[in-house]
Amino acid sequence: MKLKTRIIISFFIIVLEPLIFTGLAFWAFSQYQFKAIEKQYGIENPTYQSLSNTAELVNNLTNEQAQLIQQVADVEPERFENIQYLTELNKELESMYSYLLVCEDRRIIYYGCEDYPSELVKKLAKVPEFTMGTSDGMYLGGKVQALVKRVDFHTDEVQEGSVFIVSNILETLPQIEELFQNMLVAVIIILSTTALGLTWWIYRGVISPLDKLRTATRRIKEGNLDFSISAEGVSEIAELCQDFEDMRQRLKENAEEKIEFDRESKELISNISHDLKTPITAVKGYVEGIMDGVANTPEKMERYIKTIYNKANEMDRLINELTFYSKMDTNKIPYTFNKISVTEFFDDCAEDLKMELDSKNVEFSYSNYVEPEVLVIADAEQIKRVVNNIVSNSLKYTSADKTRRINLRVKDVGDFIQVEIEDNGKGIAAKDLPNIFDRFYRTDSSRNSSKGGSGIGLSIVKKIMEDHGGKVWATSKENIGTVMYFVLRKYQEVPVNE
Incomplete structure (x- = not known):
């Protein structure tokens, strides 16, 4: 509501x-x-x-006393001269909010009210003579608000006698x-x-939902996000509670993401530091050998310089990987998309790989099943980075105790071209396979210098392929080898309607 x-x-x-x-x-x-x-x-x-008509009620209330007085007036009018009798009769009337007033020859001989009713007497004196029945009374207004019943009587000594029952109609009745x-x-x-x-x-x-919101706000202020708030109350406040809960969840996600980001950053720094330390140590050792005159022959000098050059390239690759990673997190990767001939690109790529792998005593084979005219829209430099990262990762987990092999195959699969890079390494366990493209994920629980790597190589591959509108995945058998796949959509000319 x-x-x-x-x-x-x-x-x-x-x-x-x-x-x-x-x-x-x-x-x-x-x-x-x-x-x-x-x-x-x-x-x-x-x-x-x-x-609301008190007069009617009081009038009915005194009817019985009026009848009694009328009977006395008819039979024993002399009793009205008896003060004791009048007093007893007046006491009965008091319970009915009334009192007696007795006149003989226009002279008051008895009145049952504490205050002398002078105003009433004046009022009665101005009223013409009237004889009332036993059930009717006369209303006197003005300052005197009373209902009066009159009974006349005559005796041998009294020519004109009257008994008045005066009822106070202003008195509130108990009912x-x-x-x-x-x-x-x-x-x-x-x-x-x-x-x-x-x-x-x-x-x-x-109020209750607002109290809960205030409590939740205080918790967030204290840094506690491990709670939930239910939507309740009027619709506006229920919507506010739901928005607040969404905000809390988002803040919690951001906090968790920040913790994870900090952990990954620390791990990346640790990995890069470890990976840079090995080539730097080697470079320093070979430079010191040259300075100390250990490389005293042209052959030794050439080998030392070549080793220093290779280690420098290895450090450059690590720095480039770190630079790319920082751009990947901010979505600022500088892509340059162009139409690329699949055959020409992968032929060149295979030639470079062969030279590099031959120097490492790795057998390499290349097969291209794509027609020469097939094109793709891609960034050649970044696709080459994808191939190099996959090959580099394969070499890390291929034992040097046996002949190492890398096979590169390029296939036409309809609207896409599919690239397969196969190795004969130790393979990847089924439980680890879904996670290998996550940042810093390693199938080995412990890290050693022989494996090396920053742990972000395959995550970079995944990011580049997603930005190209393609995808990457892997299949593997333990102790047999792994095949990495990635696909790129073919370039197709859109016919123009003439």
């Missing part, structure tokens, strides 16, 4: 839920009070108007008080429940 949608729903919940549940609570409590009013005040089928109390408690409960529910809902959808 989107945050915007959740906010809109929260707004309607805040507004509507309290109203709905308050309305239901009011209906339930009022129904209960209706039954209480009907039982206590004798009002049949009371309505909501009955709750209404209870209803207000219940509604107040209900509203507090409803608002508290709504607030707690919305708080939990928003916390679960917004």
Whole structure:
């Protein structure tokens, strides 16, 4: 759910839920009070108007006392001169929020209110004479908010006597008080429940995921990337959590790549240092021999100089390999692509290889099965580097105890030309074969000076072939030999529509 949608729903919940549940609570409590009013005040089928009309309730409440007073007025009017009787009757009326007021010949002889009701007396004096039934009363407004019932009586000594039942209609009845109390408690409960529910809902959808993001941020700040964060909460925050998790994974990958890069760089420096040390030591030894006069014949001098030259070439090759490796990592290899005749290129390449391998007592054979007109688009220098690296790698793992052989074959395989370089070395184990083109990977767990090499030769081969749109792979049998393959797409003229 989107945050915007959740906010809109929260707004309607805040507004509507309290109203709905308050309305239901009011209906339930009022129904209960209706039954209480009907039982206590004798009002049949009371309505909501009955709750607000205190006069109606009080009027019904004093009906029984009004009837009793009427009976006394008809039978024993002299009792109204008995103060004790009036006091007892007034006590009964007090529980009904009413009191007595007795007049004889327009003179008040008894009043049941603590404060003298002067305003009421003035009000009654201005009202014309009226005789009320036992169930009706007269409402007096203004400053005096009261309901008055009047019963007239006559005795031998009293010409005009009246008994007034005065009811205070401003007094809140207990049923209404209870209803207000219940509604107040209900509203507090409803608002508290709504607030707690919305708080939990928003916390679960917004605050909780943000807390997890803050914790994750702190972990990353401390360098800890070994954790995960799940996408949860509203859709915007869930998307943020997912983006954060993607960022964490990327940072972890970068950190791991950096560690691996640092390890590879240290290994490369160690390898290059080791490989440079051997030829440099040899060069220094032969130069010192020349300086000390050990090469005292033209033949010895020529052999020393030739050895120094070969060692210098070996160091140059190692430095070139290191330079190429640095460019390979930054994708800044300077390719120069041209149309190349497959036959001419590999004939020249085979001639150079034969001269080099003959000097190392390695048998070499070359077979070309490609038509002379076949062309490829390639960088001749880099393809030659591929061939030299493969041959160099083959020689490292070919024992000098037996006759070493290198076979170069060039074949036409449809849209591609396929180059095969075969040796009769010790071969590569099946478990190692998928990894031989990885940087610094060696099938030997230990490295020695007889093998040499920086460990990046075949990874350079793979990179060059990929940049040429080709591929490289190998097959091998242990103690028999290895065949390295690489393919290049043929150059084909695209016909122009006239």
